[in-house]
Structure formats: C-alpha cells, structure tokens
Amino acid sequence: MLQSLPEDQREVIILRHYADMSFKEIAAATNCSINTALGRMRYGLINLRKLMTQKQIAL
Numbered sequence: 001m002l003q004s005l006p007e008d009q010r011e012v013i014i015l016r017h018y019a020d021m022s023f024k025e026i027a028a029a030t031n032c033s034i035n036t037a038l039g040r041m042r043y044g045l046i047n048l049r050k051l052m053t054q055k056q057i058a059l
Contacts, residue, residue, distance in 0.1 A: 001051050009044030012037055 002010050011030060015021045023041075027034045052058070 001048060001055075004051055005044055005047055009040050009047065012040040013044045013048075016041060 002013065005013070008030075012026055015026045015029065016023070021029065023034050023037050026037045030037065032040075
C-alpha cells in the first residue's frame with residue numbers, strides 16, 4: 001500500500017517508521033522544512049487510512 005502513495009509522502013513515512021529518523025533529520029535529508037515533513041506524514045497517513053478503508057483492511 002505504501003507504493004500507492006505519492007513519492008514525497010512515502011519517503012517521509014519510510015524514513016520515520018523504518019529508519020527511525022526524527023522529523024528534524026527527515027527535513028534535513030529531504031531538503032524541506034520540518035513543517036513540510038510533518039504535513040507529508042499527515043497526508044500520507046490519511047491516504048493510507050483511505051486505502052485501508054477501500055480495501056476493507058482493519059488493524
């Protein structure tokens with residue numbers, strides 16, 4: 001399902017959850033502000049929830 005996300009959202013989610021990076025580190029690595037990194041994470045999670053609802057996946 002991660003592959004369904006836009007690249008910028010997918011990148012932030014992977015760096016946060018799999019690489020265990022802070023948002024400050026993510027912002028530096030992706031050359032964006034912390035607020036942009038936070039926003040990408042937020043919209044990425046919203047989009048994942050929508051996909052899960054569409055595919056009827058529950059955790």
